Amino acid sequence: MPESSGARPEVGDELELEVGDVAHGGVFVARADERVVFVSDAAPGEVVRARITQVKRSFARAVALDVVDRAHEARRAHVWPEADITRDPELRPGGAEFGHLRPDAQRELKxxxxxxxxxxxxxxxxxxxxxxxxxxxxGDGTGWRTRVTLHVDEHGTVGPYAARSHRVIPVERLPLAVDAIDALADRHRTARGPGRLEFTAASEGEALVRPVPDRGRATRAGVVRExxxxxxFDVDQDGFWxxxxxxxxxxxxxxxxxxxxxxxxxxxxxxxxxxxxxxxxxxxxxxxxxxxxxxxxxxxxxxxxxxxxxxxxxxxxxxxxxxxxxxxxxxxxxxxxxxxxxxxxxxxxxxxxxxxxxxxxxxxxxxxxxxxxxxxxxxxxxxxxxxxxxxxxxxxxxxxxxxxxxxxxxxxxxxxxxxxxx
Missing domain, CATH: 3.40.50.150 (Vaccinia Virus protein VP39)
Incomplete structure (x- = not known):
């Protein structure tokens, strides 16, 4: 079992943690000096090296940097390469917390x-x-999203936000999206920002993209048919479906x-x-x-x-x-x-x-x-x-x-x- 350092964890500390069971929110429970640490990008039973990203009175948050021992048998290369554990955590896009595990293991955690x-x-x-x-x-847990929002920063960079951040991360692909959105997003690597791009792939018709600037008037939302x-069913492009x-x-x-x-x-x-x-x-x-x-x-x-x-x-x-x-x-x-x-x-x-x-x-x-x-x-x-x-x-x-x-x-x-x- 990893040894305790005896000191209260601080933001930026890198600790060796033994990972316990899953918690709500796509994180896993570990402990550092009796303090609960919620670790992302891990799996039950693993020993990981993790970086502390937040410290509260009763708990801390951390992100796994690598697996030191006992890698989970369902662990795989992340379906979204930019979100893989081998990448710097600050450059990992959010929104695919369980993509490093096989779908059957994901369902067991849920x-x-x-x-x-x-x-x-x-x-x-x-x-x-x-x-x-x-x-x-x-399936492998990809190709299902028919609605995707990408963000545009002040430099015109388009991408999802990093996990627990408003930092825009450029990505090569959107593997969780249906093919029509993935292909359309590939043609929108840059845009006028800041703001966001809302992608929709309805049951009928081609995939659509709607620019929504942070300031100024957004393109009027159209109606799509499902x-x-x-x-x-008719639903507004920016409506709930x-x-x-x-x-x-x-x-x-x-x-x-x-x-x-x-x-x-x-x-x-x-x-x-x-x-x-x-x-x-x-x-x-x-x-x-x-x-x-x-x-x-x-x-x-x-x-x-x-x-x-x-x-x-x-x-x-x-x-x-x-x-x-x-x-x-x-x-x-x-x-x-x-x-x-x-x-x-x-x-x-x-x-x-x-x-x-x-x-x-x-x-x-x-x-x-x-x-x-x-x-x-x-x-x-x-x-x-x-x-x-x-x-x-x-x-x-x-x-x-x-x-x-x-x-x-x-x-x-x-x-x-x-x-x-x-």
Missing amino acids: RRVVTDALARFGGVTRDVEVASTAGDAD RVGARE QVHRDAAATLVGAVGAAIDPELLDPRAPNLDLYGGVGLLATSFADVGGADVRVETVESARAATEHARRNLAGLPGASAVTARVDRYLEHLGRDSGAAARDAFGRATIVLDPPRSGAGGAVVRSLVELGPAQIVYVACDPVAFARDVGTFRELGYEPGGILAFDLFPSTHHVECVATLRPVR
């Missing part, structure tokens, strides 16, 4: 993170497997499978919260037919307008522009006995931002008393905290699924069904 988060923050003992999409089953199965090429279809299928058809009342006031352009609202139709009543709620007006058009073929669907917390407060305040009885038969799907739904939204949902809730989450800790609140208020999780919709990164998507304890 399984541990989800399982640990549910136990610690949600009070749920559950071993949740992380599944790949069908298109990634035999196809999911037999359905088409699932990043992985197969994520939209995967989540529509997962949400549809999570909805219990016996609890889905077609006439109840069913809701799709944080609904975007209406993608997950279509799961209701997949389960109960086109006439199932569902209202999608989204705070971005442009997205709501797209949702109305995207859902026009479903007679039971509607879309409103509102903040979810205020919308639910209004329902809870103004609903009479008949409305409350109707909500007791409702199915609610919610796909909140990375920070989670939060206690106020969870409490408002529980007060409505729906028959079932399907929660889609892209952050396991925020998800687990909300699950814990649901449990405290009488809703227990049933099935919990997890999907590796962000290969070579630490991110993972979860889908859970929650039902009231009768």
